[in-house]
Amino acid sequence: PLYNIIYVCFRSKLYMADLESGLHYLLRVELATHKTLEGAELKTFKDFVTISAKLFPGRPPVVKLLETLQEWLVSLPLDKIPYDAILDLISGIFLTKRVQWVGCQGSRAELRGYTCSLWKLFHTLTVQAALQPKVSQPLTKQGLPAVRYIQHFFGCKACAQHFEEMAKESMDSVKTLEKAVLWLWEKHNVVNNRLAGDLSEDPKFPKVQWPTPDLCPACHEEIKGLHSWNEDQVLQFMKNHYNSENILYKYTE
Template identity: 50%
Template sequence: TDAAPLIRADRSKLYMADLESALHYSLRVEAARASALSGAQLAAFKCYVAALVKYFPGRPCVQTYLQTLDGWLRNWTEPELPRDVLKEAMKNNKDASSPAVLPTNVTWVGCQGSERHFRGYPCGLWTIFHLLTVQAAKNGPDKELPLEVLSTMRCYVRHFFGCQECAEHFEAMAAQSMDRVSSREEAVLWLWSHHNEVNARLAGGDTEDPKFPKLQWPPPDMCPQCHKEERGVHAWEEPAVVTFLKAHFSPANIYMDYAE
């Protein structure tokens, strides 16, 4: 049936079902809308898949899927990539000696809205990019390629994100300050603080799910040590925020409930 399953998600956890649903949607639906990819758009797509291969902590069959797609894209040297050819290359291969599978169903768990038009994909996409910035900070030299993941996200959003207005807002924020990020840890904080800026702008608006009000995140009950007061004014305790983000967006915090 079309009825959404009754799900009780824990907001302190990440769910693989959300991550894989968002990956499936971004790769096979959103990025495959144009009749062909070329130029900067094709480059943005290749860059996104390459970052996923490096930093997405997927299940073995999903890792294989991403690696296979990445290898295939690297071999595609013609200026144009027709959608039908790309879609064929993005099909699952269950029969290979090491299966390459990204599930094709969309199930929102932590990202499930109280109604169908709330949350879902945009929530999943934020989660993927937070996870990637954190994995890049954990697994690479702090001062090397600090913008690797953020510029991948900037290109993805600019060229593919279906919400045009969102993409314009995000590009404006990126143009203003992204270039000043000088380490991988700063990249983690940049995405966190700008996501909070978006939350503040959208709080109380009509895209807000009434059951999931936009908060400055993480709220005090999730991370008391992230908050402090300076002369009566709320402030973030940034070292504690970094520690919290590294634990929250870690493979150990990804749960398999509802994953296919």
């Protein structure tokens, strides 16, 4: 029915408001809990900004902000940077007026929001890296930026620990940019599976193995009566879904 098609279309969209709000929250709220950045944290933050400046498919002012931040971080000869100095630099530059969740809006205020946008941000960056191997190959040598950011900065410590355990088990086997897309997709589904039915689940957005058959029928196969993923199709779907061309800039409030 038409209603079903419209619903599927709405869910399959990726909104720039979520990605920019995620970045905004990351830079203004999550990072602010670290008064000084140094050592491995500083390195991770620099790498995250470098990759984002090159690959985040944002609007020109946002990309400009990331480039300015990157140039500033690279040119500073300091091995310790106070967060206030980062704040001074980013507060003069327009990122987003306020945090605005659209595709990540929960049915209650405490549900979804930032963590949803963080997943989307990292899937987007990982897919952009696979789509632009020449730009990203030198930048991703030290592993997935998502993994390193989450290790050092993600405010949900229990989440970071679970994620770190999964990364330890299998990150080393990820040898290509495309495998990195599939690795993050698969781990996100492991988290979805673990959280299905949990208190943190939004009843309006049940945790499912993603993409569901209505979003990507070709991603699902049955082999000897058992469900199996067609990973070539999943990769194609990820490349389309987290593509800059699938990002919507307009939404109705």
